[in-house]
Amino acid sequence: MPTRTLTATPGALDRWRRDTPGCRDRIHLNNAGAALMPQPVLETLTRHLEREAAIGAYEAAEEAAGRVGETYELVGRLVGAAARNIALVENATVAFSQALSAFDFRGGDRIVTTRTDYPSNQLMYLSLARRAGVETVRADDLPTGGVDPESVRRLARHPRTRLVAVSWVPTNSGLVQNARAVGLVCAELGVPYLVDACQSVGQMAVDVAELQCDYLAATGRKFVRGPRGIGFLYVSDRMLERGAFPLFIDMRGADWTDPDAFRLADGARRFENWEFAHALVLGLGEAARYALAVGSAGGERAWALAAELREQLAALPGVRVLDRGRERCAIVTIDVRGHDAPDLKLRLRERGVNTSSSDRDDGVLDMDEKRATTVLRFSPHYYNTEDELSAAVEVLAGLIRP
Numbered sequence: 001m002p003t004r005t006l007t008a009t010p011g012a013l014d015r016w017r018r019d020t021p022g023c024r025d026r027i028h029l030n031n032a033g034a035a036l037m038p039q040p041v042l043e044t045l046t047r048h049l050e051r052e053a054a055i056g057a058y059e060a061a062e063e064a065a066g067r068v069g070e071t072y073e074l075v076g077r078l079v080g081a082a083a084r085n086i087a088l089v090e091n092a093t094v095a096f097s098q099a100l101s102a103f104d105f106r107g108g109d110r111i112v113t114t115r116t117d118y119p120s121n122q123l124m125y126l127s128l129a130r131r132a133g134v135e136t137v138r139a140d141d142l143p144t145g146g147v148d149p150e151s152v153r154r155l156a157r158h159p160r161t162r163l164v165a166v167s168w169v170p171t172n173s174g175l176v177q178n179a180r181a182v183g184l185v186c187a188e189l190g191v192p193y194l195v196d197a198c199q200s201v202g203q204m205a206v207d208v209a210e211l212q213c214d215y216l217a218a219t220g221r222k223f224v225r226g227p228r229g230i231g232f233l234y235v236s237d238r239m240l241e242r243g244a245f246p247l248f249i250d251m252r253g254a255d256w257t258d259p260d261a262f263r264l265a266d267g268a269r270r271f272e273n274w275e276f277a278h279a280l281v282l283g284l285g286e287a288a289r290y291a292l293a294v295g296s297a298g299g300e301r302a303w304a305l306a307a308e309l310r311e312q313l314a315a316l317p318g319v320r321v322l323d324r325g326r327e328r329c330a331i332v333t334i335d336v337r338g339h340d341a342p343d344l345k346l347r348l349r350e351r352g353v354n355t356s357s358s359d360r361d362d363g364v365l366d367m368d369e370k371r372a373t374t375v376l377r378f379s380p381h382y383y384n385t386e387d388e389l390s391a392a393v394e395v396l397a398g399l400i401r402p
């Protein structure tokens, strides 16, 4: 796990910032929303769009087939998977719902999850409850915050448990749940395991073998620094060999072989759909290449910057840092007494500082426990500087001064 160090190899920080045109004029602390794309990603995207305009989109796709193939390799390497286990889809939510739809849930089946899982995932569980009578049970938290793997064990032992699903890093705080320990429990009990790693990939080491997960959903635009509108799903060999496929499979995922028969595509491709945003796919591949070149130093620096920021923010009058857990990542959330976070976000933006805000419905259970209705979220990445953090804190201090 990343340790607290602000060092970057000589020249690395300058290079990262030179490659990031967006950081010239703004202090971008919204990487958990969407990071700034590095120049090679932007160039890859625009080059492909230009080819589409020049020779036709289908023709440009055929021309780029080799590089599209390489994208699967690069994305796979980000999470320790082979290309055949990666499906490229529109976003993390689609990845997650495709995985969820591969289970034939029946009334009385159970999904074990956590108290801080992403709101859209919670809504999908609730929809399954309403449509199919599936029960969602939430494991207890540890006193320090984050799911208690022993509570998962107790719940997942229930004979009707069909799936354990965990958001590794929630959207509305810097908590890092112990996804590896939960994976161990799932492996011991033989229960399928779905990890939402949307906020994890790009800011921490992700290895599907270590997690022992069957599915892992993620997106391109956050800490991976890819474009918007593209995400991916890892599918384990175990699930592929079992014949898992999404409920609404389409003609990319299968061949219609006879009037009443179809044959599944090999590999995780069966979780994709036919229309494919080639420019975004190539952009994601380039972002993965960039992230692999930056390596673990990137996440270490992002976490260290966040730790520094937490200290500076905690020292401001009226500020309550809300991040819990033994491990805390590059997401910093605060409540500011007497101030509404969406309003502060806008006023910070007017002054050149990008942050974001979360509302109660981004994490009903977590927010209620913290007695917070809105939170202001800062999410640094490795290309941010210590000076940017101090400047952002100073701007906030000016805005909330009584």
Ligand SMILES: Cc1ncc(COP(=O)(O)O)c(C=O)c1O
Pocket: 032, 090, 091, 092, 093, 094, 118, 167, 169, 170, 171, 196, 198, 199, 218, 219, 220, 231
């Ligand atoms: C933890 C988590 N999971 C899933 C998502 C959804 O990602 P996407 O918008 O790419 O579908 C988000 C987005 O913020 C998130 O923070």
